[in-house]
Amino acid sequence: DSVVCESQSAASLVMANPDFFEDSQKFILNPGPLQDEVASDSSIVIPVNTDYESVVESILPVSQGKTVYLVAGATIDGERRIQLLAELFASSAPDQKVESLAGLSMNVLLEKVSGLDPENSIILFLLMFKDADGVRYTPYEAVERISKHAGAPVYSCWTSLMGSGIVGGYQL
Numbered sequence: 789d790s791v792v793c794e795s796q797s798a799a800s801l802v803m804a805n806p807d808f809f810e811d812s813q814k815f816i817l818n819p820g821p822l823q824d825e826v827a828s829d830s831s832i833v834i835p836v837n838t839d840y841e842s843v844v845e846s847i848l849p850v851s852q853g854k855t856v857y858l859v860a861g862a863t864i865d866g867e868r869r870i871q872l873l874a875e876l877f878a879s880s881a882p883d884q885k886v887e888s889l890a891g892l893s894m895n896v897l898l899e900k901v902s903g904l905d906p907e908n909s910i911i912l913f914l915l916m917f918k919d920a921d922g923v924r925y926t927p928y929e930a931v932e933r934i935s936k937h938a939g940a941p942v943y944s945c946w947t948s949l950m951g952s953g954i955v956g957g958y959q960l
C-alpha cells in the first residue's frame with residue numbers, strides 16, 4: 789500500500805520507474821536536490837535538514853586548542869558538507885583550526901588519520917559514500933574503518949553511526 793524511501797538515489801529510482809509503485813502511496817524522505825521534482829499529488833516529500841550550526845556548537849567545547857579534521861568522501865555532497873562546516877567554524881570560532889581530509893582514497897585517509905595526535909586533534913566525520921578511487925562504502929563501514937585506525941577521537945552527527953567507533957557529537 790505504501791512505499792517509503794530515503795535519499796536522492798531512492799527518489800531517482802522511484803522517479804525513473806513510476807510503474808513499479810503505481811498504486812502505492814509514496815513517502816520520500818530526504819530527496820536532496822530532487823525535492824521539487826519528486827513533489828507530486830501521489831508523493832509525500834519529507835525534506836531532512838541537518839542542523840550543522842548545532843554540530844559546530846557541540847564540537848567547539850572539545851576542540852579547544854585542537855585541530856578539527858573534517859572527513860568526507862569524494863562526492864559533490866561531501867565537498868559541500870566540508871565547505872559548509874568550514875564556513876560555520878570560521879564564523880563561530882575564527883581561531884579554531886580546521887583542516888579538510890575530504891576526497892581522498894581510503895588508504896591515504898587511513899594513513900593520515902592514524903598519524904594524528906589525540907592531544908591536538910579531533911575528527912569530524914561528515915559521511916563517505918565513495919572514495920577518490922571510486923570505491924563505494926556505506927557511511928557506517930567507512931567510519932568504522934576510520935575509527936579503528938584513527939589516532940584521535942572521531943565525532944559525527946548521525947545516530948545511525950553509533951556503534952561504529954565514533955565517540956559522540958551532536959546526534960540527529
